[in-house]
Amino acid sequence: MKRKPNLLIIMSDQHRYDCTGASGDYPVRTPNIDRIAQEGTWFTNAYTPLPVCGPARGAFVCGRRPESFGAYWNDGITLPVASLTAGDYSWARALQAAGYRNGYIGKWGASASAAPTAFGYDHYLDADKVYAEFRAAKYPSFCFTGGFLGEPDPVPLDDSPTHWLAEQASRMIEQLAGEGDPWHIRVNFSEPHLPCRPAAPFAKMYDPAAVPRWRSFGETFTAKPYIQRQQLVNWGIEQFEWEDWAPIVARYYGIISQMDDAIGKILLALSRLGLEHDTIVIYTSDHGDLCGGHRMLDKHYVMYDDLVKVPLAIRWPGVIAPQQRCDAFVHHVLDLPPTILEWIGEKAPEHFHGRSLLPLLQGELPADWRTAAVSTYNGQQFGLFVQRMIRTNSWKYVWNPTDRDELYDLAGDPDELVNRVSDPECTEVLAALRKALYEELKQAGDGIVRGSWLEGQLLANRKL
Template sequence: MYKILFKTVFVLTVFMLFSCDKKKKETVSIKKQPNVLIVLTDQLRTQATGYAGDPNVKTPNIDRLEAMSANFQNAVSGMPVCTPFKASLLTGQRPLTNGVFMNDVQLDTNAVSMGKVYAHEGYRTGFIGKWHIDGRGRESFIPPGNRRQGFQFWMANECTHNYNKSVYYDNDDPTPKKWEGYDTFEQTDAAIEFINSKNENPFLLVLSWGTPHAPYGSAPKKYKDMFKAEDMILRPNVPKAMHKQVKKDIAGYYAHIAAIDDMIGKLINSLKENNQLDNTIIVFTSDHGDLLGSHGAYKKQQPYEESIRTPMLFYIPESLGIKPGVRNAVFNSEDIFPTLLGLSGMAIPKSVEGINYRNYLEGKDNSVGKETIITCVQPFGQWNRPKRHGKEYRGLVTQKYTYVKDLNGPWLLFDNDADPYQMNNLINNKEYKEIQADLEKRLTKRLKANGDEFLPGSHYLEKWGIKVNDEGTVPYRHLY
């Protein structure tokens, strides 16, 4: 087995040496390269934080991190679904490039991924929590090798929404284990142990929590007791007929968030106590948001603010000379990887499509972040065609507007400054005729540049060999 692993690493190393643009390489000593900690939540919308003004939940530790960080307040999930987000995070590619545009499909095991690149640069790499990018059964063992995309340390499971004593796999052991209690707590403790293990090399660690994704009522009692359904203040775009159910669900959602907030505090304090905060980049984000009744819907996929907007906080050590504060650039999922490489002083592989925002963060380049693309290639699951009227779309998000079209033409246009709850669709409004035409022109130009023909979802399913059931969803496979 070790011979096979050695051969794999050797081949990968040679490949990486020839796949990176050396002109982008910065000469940085390995001992001076920063640690990287990526903290992922599942389905945490930006609006559900104290710093973003949520009236129901207090998040003092997340707010403290925001005050220390560069806050990309216009960050979006380009395809607001878990597996596509993870694929873009790890590869810096858009979904129609890496072929991951639905849940429960596998990212190419030969992908040039974050874990592989950092491992090649001498980092010890680790992944803890929800993986959801292997596509071979939600609780099956993922063996060491390319299916782990370069992550060496491993305490993870493909996917579960049971957050208490759920299954995970510990490094090379194919025997399933269970977290002792609430996953978010146990996984955080495992992350702190990994961070504090003695090793001269810097680390890249992805801590991937499953919360606050539904089920909303499964947080520890201490946190559930903090929120009463009858006290919840709902967003004005939640239909009155849904208020009773949404209040109940959102109270549980906030309970998960309050628990997350405590764990953010625990991570920051641990890094401080062990003198690592000053040399650790922290990214706090989410794969997508949760509608939670807004626009009469739940969960994700749809192009509304509650679905696509994600927290995007970059805590950057003072030594890198980048000031904290709010940034207005529109930031997308595929931009995380190249920006981290830029901040780490590392070469960016040619396969990466996202933007390296380091120069922007340093105040040297304001040409980026004016707009980005949001996409639904094939609606499925909670937004399937038969029951939920799901449909393909392509959209352009700017610092002010959201413009979306489906296969039949223009669908949505919102002025997000004037209408933050997106309750007034301006499509074909005479006063916005020129703005709509400009956004359509810009969207068309971006799609052409990306090689996106915007065809029906069936075309892409056939192209990538993806099989779906009657609801357009990839069945949960069990291949070991």
């Protein structure tokens, strides 16, 4: 009987799709992520179901949209959140039952009440806690002063969070590989989430003077929801010009390249142990980051591609053909669970909200594959604010039930600067997108359309 494949999933935090070499866009060097993409499939239209860390990660654990299990925002910041509990479904348990040894390293956030060990992971390293102890013991007198905007990290690269984590991941791979059973390991980097603190040599890899201005930096907020301009005031960045942002973006680039270098060390461990051909490798991120895009910081209250579009690369030598690019819309944390279960011969539960990517990985596009991505948002530390987005190849519609809606013609305005929601020439496409969004939300059991109070906005275009 053929041995089941090992599974290595590397997930980062707030990594923009366009800040990878494989995207061919901004000049960020990511040779190791690019290698995963080149030796397998690179997805050009992968979207997060909710661009906030905890809900997106919870969705990955159970394979369902965040609102369906009460994960509306990160726990403990706005209001208590009914995130996953130990009794909820986890596909890692299905792997465990199929004979896998499971390990989890790094950022969690999927449950406020239970650790990964309650969801099918045999080993869990709380990297934030353990690394903080390691750093405090080795560098007791150092403290950061740059706040959310970041600064260089003076410690040697091997003692930085990225490379320390890579060392722990390599050790866990060696440990589980030595036990003889197939294994699954989730490695979760906290980077490039702000504040960005690259160490040498990555702290100076990118010259701020040479960092290109984001194409969306010309944002004027004309005809945009009020809350977007308010975000500048919330963060105290309303006066920032590009020369203020360029060093911040350079550090964002730098920490991405530093993380990529750490990923290279994990891939090297696989190679050293002779496991490359026996291991499926997946790289992705929970969501993106503004980092000056549309002149804003971090995330929240917007559905721009800076945030909702994510990198996704999948490699399995000898099974997935190399150098494939897939342009189909995928919901990465929803589609990966059924894909993984199909790989190991297990049936996906009916409650999943995604579908298997295997046809796409085989170069096929099913006739009934989705033609749009849907992402949602509910608010965070600066207040509650409901948003629902649907994005096709040509258009993006953002439903803001308590503010002005947004409609972007992506063919003529790919950087989402001009809101055409009030343009009479867009009436028909707007109505069609509203109806399609409603149907998707209804099917997923989204509470925002559970009653009839708001249906008129989407189905009868009763929206100013």
